[in-house]
Amino acid sequence: MKTFFDLVQQVQKPGLCHRCGGCVTFCTAINFGALGQDEDGKPVFADMEKCIECGICYMICPEIDELDKEAAELVKWELPMGRMLETTVVRCADPLVRARATDGGAVTALLLHLFDTGRIDGAIVTRQTGLFVREPWLATTRREIAEAAGFFFDSSHGMSMYSEKYSTFAPSVQALGPLARRKSGKGRIAFVGTPCQIKTIRKMETLHIVPTDAIRYVFGLFCSGNFSFGAKERERLEKLGKFEWSWVRKINVKDHLMIHLDNGDIRAIPLEELDFMKRFACRFCDDYSAEYADVSFGGIGAEEGWTTVVSRSPLGRACLAHARDEGAIEVYASQDNPKFASEATQIIVEHSQKKRQKAADFRKTLEKTPPVSIKS
Ligand SMILES: Cc1cc2nc3c(=O)[nH]c(=O)nc-3n(C[C@H](O)[C@H](O)[C@H](O)COP(=O)(O)OP(=O)(O)OC[C@H]3O[C@@H](n4cnc5c(N)ncnc54)[C@H](O)[C@@H]3O)c2cc1C
Ligand code: SF4
Ligand code: SF4
Ligand code: SF4
Numbered sequence: 001m002k003t004f005f006d007l008v009q010q011v012q013k014p015g016l017c018h019r020c021g022g023c024v025t026f027c028t029a030i031n032f033g034a035l036g037q038d039e040d041g042k043p044v045f046a047d048m049e050k051c052i053e054c055g056i057c058y059m060i061c062p063e064i065d066e067l068d069k070e071a072a073e074l075v076k077w078e079l080p081m082g083r084m085l086e087t088t089v090v091r092c093a094d095p096l097v098r099a100r101a102t103d104g105g106a107v108t109a110l111l112l113h114l115f116d117t118g119r120i121d122g123a124i125v126t127r128q129t130g131l132f133v134r135e136p137w138l139a140t141t142r143r144e145i146a147e148a149a150g151f152f153f154d155s156s157h158g159m160s161m162y163s164e165k166y167s168t169f170a171p172s173v174q175a176l177g178p179l180a181r182r183k184s185g186k187g188r189i190a191f192v193g194t195p196c197q198i199k200t201i202r203k204m205e206t207l208h209i210v211p212t213d214a215i216r217y218v219f220g221l222f223c224s225g226n227f228s229f230g231a232k233e234r235e236r237l238e239k240l241g242k243f244e245w246s247w248v249r250k251i252n253v254k255d256h257l258m259i260h261l262d263n264g265d266i267r268a269i270p271l272e273e274l275d276f277m278k279r280f281a282c283r284f285c286d287d288y289s290a291e292y293a294d295v296s297f298g299g300i301g302a303e304e305g306w307t308t309v310v311s312r313s314p315l316g317r318a319c320l321a322h323a324r325d326e327g328a329i330e331v332y333a334s335q336d337n338p339k340f341a342s343e344a345t346q347i348i349v350e351h352s353q354k355k356r357q358k359a360a361d362f363r364k365t366l367e368k369t370p371p372v373s374i375k376s
Helices: 004-012 056-060 068-074 095-100 106-116 142-147 172-180 195-206 231-241 271-277 280-284 314-325 340-368
Strands: 035-037 043-045 086-092 122-130 133-139 189-193 215-221 248-253 256-261 266-270 295-298 307-311 329-331
Touching: 004 043, 004 056, 056 195, 068 195, 086 095, 086 106, 086 314, 086 340, 095 106, 095 142, 106 122, 106 142, 106 189, 106 215, 106 295, 106 307, 106 314, 106 329, 122 142, 122 172, 133 142, 133 172, 172 189, 172 195, 189 195, 195 215, 215 314, 231 256, 231 266, 231 271, 256 271, 266 271, 280 340, 295 314, 307 314, 307 340, 314 329
Parallel strands: 122 189, 189 215, 215 295
Antiparallel strands: 035 043, 086 307, 086 329, 122 133, 248 256, 256 266, 295 307
């Protein structure tokens, strides 16, 4: 049976670990202290003697292909980029949510709708804990779900810690930990995460690992990569985009890094210019549009202030239809541009193919070079 020892050799040493946190959160011997995390959030053996060699951590790692077939069957994955039942462009009907949201606030609108109609008791989202820091958390009230919208920089509460390292990634799988250990009574939840996190969740589902029984909806965010910026990178970004961080209201990733400033200006920096702050492991990732989710969300293909939404499972499609019928979301006025949804689909296909090709090319270089770095 392969164990965490093999994850270190096969995933961490070549620099392929995304820090999704799946292995450490769902380690069977976590309560006995087998695994822990170092100061950078990298999973490590805390006490190898406590490992019972069950192999769970190895099987659910998104970088290991052991359960790929089962996970693909579970979601009825198909070429070229997963199952796609419908593509729409929508936004939240509530302007207050939209004002805070990353794009059109569609994720938050659907979460609030599910909560209001009693379908979920909470949602795993992220919240701002510092000026450049977001952390995963289980939101269990309407207000908490609404406040989690966006990639917002609220500097109004004295949060001005410019020395902190900011990352667009939040290890949301780890927020399932208390549920797994049944420390939270919240029975039915929705999970929001990046494609790599969604894949971990689906792999856990194939093994019926607790608390996947509690996850009723899986919402995926399109993802071209995770960017982290410490002081040096922030300085370089300021020069590239000709702005100062103190002017920043929110940031977003689309086909460019979009820096929204307080005065309403948007600085768009091409993603190709941001390799200096892209996480190494993301170069090898081939899922752009969260192909294993019930519903996937992104900004590309939609006008500013709207979200492109792909329904992938009947459950996801029903959720979207219900939210639309109840007035929780507005659908883009197709009479203005009837081809908008099909054009959005085409744009997603192009971005997905590009990411898949780049990942395959990077993998080839990895095969040629011996693993040198365990830093990601
Ligand atoms: C790392 C990253 C890369 C992305 N790359 C792209 C891209 O290349 N192209 C593209 O079109 N879209 C990308 N997106 C998705 C896009 O930024 C929006 O999240 C998406 O369009 C939904 O917008 P919304 O207004 O409907 O969501 P909102 O209503 O604003 O809700 C967003 C939800 O996501 C949660 N969230 C925020 N950050 C994270 C995070 N890091 N991890 C997990 N959950 C989080 C929030 O708490 C909130 O619940 C990316 C998102 C992330 C987190
Ligand atoms: S106990 Fe199981 S899940 Fe935990 S480290 Fe060992 S093999 Fe991995
Ligand atoms: S990718 Fe996730 S599951 Fe795999 S080693 Fe890294 S943190 Fe663990
Ligand atoms: S590119 Fe996005 S989905 Fe892929 S590993 Fe990086 S953060 Fe995860």
